[in-house]
Amino acid sequence: MGQKRQCATTIINTEQMKKYIKMVISMAILHLSYTASAQEIDTLFTKRKIDYATYIGLVGKNNLEYSAEKFNINIAEANILSAKIFPDPELGFGFADNGQRRMNMGYGFNSELSWTLELGGKRKARIDVAQNEAQLTKLLLEDYFRNLRADATLAYLLTIQNRHLLDVQFNSYQQMKKLAEADSIRFRLGSITQVDARQSKLEAGTMLNEVYAAQAEWKTALANLSLLLGHREADTLLYPKEDFTGFDRNFILQDLILTAQNNRSDLKAALQHKNVSQSLIKLAKANRAIDLGLSMGVDYNSYVRNVIAPTPSFTTVNAGISIPLKFSNNRPGELRAAQYGMMQAEQLYRQTELTIQTEVTQAFYNYEAAQKQVSQFNTGLLAEAKAILDGKIYSYQRGETSLLEVLDAQRTYNEVQQNYYQTLYNHAAALVELEKAVGIWDINF
Template sequence: MKRYLKLFFGLMLLSISYQAHAQQIDTIFNKRDLDYATYINLVGKNNIAYSAEKFNVSIAEAEIETAKIFPDPELAFGWLDNGQRRMNMGYGFNSELTWTLELGGKRKARIDLARNEAKLTSFLLEDYFRNLRADATLAFLTGMQHRLLLDVQHNSYLQMKQLAASDSMRYKLGTISQVDARQSKLEAGTMLNEVYAAQSDWETSLMNLSLLLGEIQTDTLVCPKGNFKGFERNFSLQQLLVEAQNNRADLKAALQNKNVSKSTLSLAKANRAIDLGLTLGMENVSYVRNAIAPTPSTSTINAGISIPLKFSNNKPGELKAAQYGMLQTEFEYKQAELEIHTEVRQAYSGYLAAQKQVKQFNSGLLDEAKSILDGKTYSYQRGETSLLEVLDAQRTYNEVQQNYYQVLYNHAAALVELERAAGIWDVNF
């Protein structure tokens, strides 16, 4: 009787120690809890790659100002001396101002092209943020999932550690064999290694969040705060296709690229027009003191027009390239439209499948697996079942929990991918 009382009190102490230890899981680094709304707002403000992409818009706007520039005039000065100093032939100075007069609407075509390229750049930036927002959300969800998986491994380890300690006492009391006691201790050590691996995966996902936030990684890491609730939606496929057609920035960019190619063709046509060279000059020749033919100093003013001979128009390579480029953008737009429709349909199918999986787990699979594990553990402690049956029940319960959290993540990720594909966004949790 005394032996069983010792066993009972020992198990009570182990249970208390287990509950105290279960609350301590990670003390290696400092944590800064961050909810999703704050996190995604900081990503939009502080992400370094996105900040760099924003400069493309400023550069494109500066190119518009560059396109407005007229050709610069040229001012030339000269000095002449016939070298006949003995005959006093004199010397002179000349100056000339030249300017190119562009014809054929070149300046207007350049400005139109620059404006269309700037608009295209703004659509590309919008599409960049669409993908950044979705990727950052998936990274946030991954951090949440890895924390839950770590909890599964840690709780399993603590439970097995408690069981191993209990088996050690039971072996000393002679109620179980040494093999069973050593086996449970070995399983606890194996599960601790799995805890270390899960801990590493979790920390890695948190470091990725710091990268997206544009933060230097120190001893403090951002920890996502939230749960996998709030991802249930009812969508109409046809409505999603319409939304994607109207909202996808990359499709707008593909359409705008057609305008850019048209502007490029217009500029190529304008470049085939001749430009006139306008010249205005003045020349001054000093007094010639030659005794045979003395000449007073003279000043002359001249103006002229130069007309280039555009033999290069016989080789219309630039024009043909622009024409082919415009035809190419037509097919690129159709391909982008087809890809977007396919993406929406695939994402919609994936989301419906994820919904069904979540409902399947919510039907009681977790509770059933937990009940089986508790029953096997209780029977083992009473000597009615083997340790192998307990280990099998533990592994089954772990797998069910891991699959459940994976399904929750897949469901949330499927919503993110669907809204990314449709060009809409109402994710908040």
């Protein structure tokens, strides 16, 4: 009787050993297929690593829109040269013939050189306007780069965030794919129902689609870096090296507002716009002054052979001054327009000053909130969510919990990770926006 029991036990152990060997072989095969699938998901493409310092330097040199804006400086300098030009002189020639051939009345030639003498300081006023406009153009270009630098930095940070979000989706897919493969084996061994095996396989397929979507967003962000750099290699994407580090700062709001009022290029441009308006008023007043027309001419009359009144040939020299009658001074439209422009520039300057104060205040509070959110994650939220997920998976594999609980834990862990990386991005972006609002820049990570 004991011998029969021993034989039965041996048979059972043999069957269990066969099942164990079968499971190990199946897991090995599935592991190989999983590795191949992972390689297929992370598609290879040509990429060139670039650090932030190099990237932002190339943006300043190669960005096409910024390069186009730089031509405004050349245009403004050319306008200064144009403003320095004196009025051109005029040279005229004439011929006279009375048409009396029978009476031999003769003919004549005349020539005249005329020039406008500008009075009232018109030329100096034009030069002042052109120089002030050139200075305004330089400040506007500086403000353009202030915004471009911030936008380029945000684009760089976005690629880092999208890479982390892709990793979250991909790791989640890996976890679910392993679970689906294990469920397939457990179903064949009779440990779970076919519905549970199908459910885990369906979830893995759904997560794979999310991986593809995250991958597309990441590559789209990488392509945007090439646009900002004026990069023309369509088959190569720039790949950032850095991570979300080095974005902690301590600021005092009142100091930031004072610094912004001293540093912001758009406020300097608003002040310079007032200078341009003042120079336009001076130009309008100068244009109301009377200009003198100076002229000098030579006339030649040929010999008149008329028998009644013969006249020898002669040459005359004349000079003259012409004074325009400035009836247009009774209609001071240009002067009034310049004066209203000055009043408008004053209001815009005050509005810009108020806007800067508001922008700095808002950016400061947003940065403070982002700092608090980052510190919240440092209390162990990620580790707690990971521990819950691992516990649910372990319990599910032992048949102590349902697949739905595992999926809920997986989604919670994904959301915590996604919120973490989005919070890191928001923290870095808040610092970028704050320094952009203040008009300072010390970002280098």
